[in-house]
Amino acid sequence: MTGELSPIDKAKFVAARRAADFVEDGMRVGLGTGSTAAWLVRCLGEMVRDNGLRIKGVPTSTRTAELAREVGIEVITLDEARWLDVTIDGADEFDGQLNLIKGGGGALLQEKIVATASDQMIVIADAGKEVETLGAFPLPVEVVPFGWKTTQALIEETLISMDVLGRSSTLRMNGSQPFITDEGNHILDLHLNRIGNPRQLALVLNQMPGVVENGLFIDICDVVVLGFGDGRVELRDINEGTVQHDKMDFVEGDNLFGDLAD
Structure with missing residues (x-):
C-alpha cells in the first residue's frame, strides 16, 4: 500500500472486512455502490481468490459490476438471481432506527431495488455517517x-x-x-x-x-457495521436489538486495497 490510509479509510476498510464475514459459500449477494461498498467488493474478491469462496454478485451500478469482475466475483443480473441472501452497501446517513439516506453515488434506484429483494440488508459505514436526525446530507x-x-x-x-x-x-x-x-x-x-x-x-x-425513486431507505436496513479508524467495529442489529463490538486487525502492507484510498 502506497502511504498510510486516513482514519476514515481505515474505518471503511475494517467495516467492510467485518461485513464480509456475513457472506457464505453459495450465496447470492447484492453489491452496493460507492467508496465504502468498493472496500467490501475488494474484500470479497480476496476471499474468492484466496479462500475459494463461491458467490454470485448482483451489482447496483455499472462501476460496481466492473470492479466485481476485476476482482474475480461472478456477476449476474437480479433477474437471474430472482432473490438475494444478503445485500451489503454503504450509506450517506443513518439514524438510530437504521433509516438511511442513500444516493450520493447516483445509484439509489438500483440500490433500493436490490436491497428490497434481499433477505437481509447490511450497511457498512464510518462513524461520521451516524446522525440523530436525517437530512444534513442532501x-x-x-x-x-x-x-x-x-x-x-x-x-x-x-x-x-x-x-x-x-x-x-x-x-x-x-x-x-x-x-x-x-x-x-x-x-x-x-x-x-x-x-x-x-x-x-x-x-x-x-x-x-x-x-x-427517492433516497430515503425506510425499514430496509437490518444491520449496520460501523467502523472506526483504530480498527474497532460495532455491529447494530435492529431486529435483534443487539450491539456487538469487535476489533479487526489492519495490515498496512496489504496492497489489495491501495487504489481505493481517497
Missing part, C-alpha cells in the same frame, strides 16, 4: 428527464407542507452536463437540513409524477 431524488424542471417545482412546492427545515433543490451535474443515472434519469438533490418525518416524506415524493 436527499437525492431520481427523476425522469422529461419535464424535470416542472417536477422540481412540484417537489419544492410540496416541501412547504413537510416537516423539513430547507426546501431548495439542485440538479446534480457531471461537469457542465446533467448527471445521468444508469437508468438514464436525472437526480435532484434536496437541501432539507432536517427531515422530521422521513417515512411521510418518502411516501409523498414517490406519489409525484416524474419522480422515479
Whole structure:
C-alpha cells in the first residue's frame, strides 16, 4: 500500500472486512455502490481468490459490476438471481432506527431495488455517517428527464407542507452536463437540513409524477457495521436489538486495497 490510509479509510476498510464475514459459500449477494461498498467488493474478491469462496454478485451500478469482475466475483443480473441472501452497501446517513439516506453515488434506484429483494440488508459505514436526525446530507431524488424542471417545482412546492427545515433543490451535474443515472434519469438533490418525518416524506415524493425513486431507505436496513479508524467495529442489529463490538486487525502492507484510498 502506497502511504498510510486516513482514519476514515481505515474505518471503511475494517467495516467492510467485518461485513464480509456475513457472506457464505453459495450465496447470492447484492453489491452496493460507492467508496465504502468498493472496500467490501475488494474484500470479497480476496476471499474468492484466496479462500475459494463461491458467490454470485448482483451489482447496483455499472462501476460496481466492473470492479466485481476485476476482482474475480461472478456477476449476474437480479433477474437471474430472482432473490438475494444478503445485500451489503454503504450509506450517506443513518439514524438510530437504521433509516438511511442513500444516493450520493447516483445509484439509489438500483440500490433500493436490490436491497428490497434481499433477505437481509447490511450497511457498512464510518462513524461520521451516524446522525440523530436525517437530512444534513442532501436527499437525492431520481427523476425522469422529461419535464424535470416542472417536477422540481412540484417537489419544492410540496416541501412547504413537510416537516423539513430547507426546501431548495439542485440538479446534480457531471461537469457542465446533467448527471445521468444508469437508468438514464436525472437526480435532484434536496437541501432539507432536517427531515422530521422521513417515512411521510418518502411516501409523498414517490406519489409525484416524474419522480422515479427517492433516497430515503425506510425499514430496509437490518444491520449496520460501523467502523472506526483504530480498527474497532460495532455491529447494530435492529431486529435483534443487539450491539456487538469487535476489533479487526489492519495490515498496512496489504496492497489489495491501495487504489481505493481517497
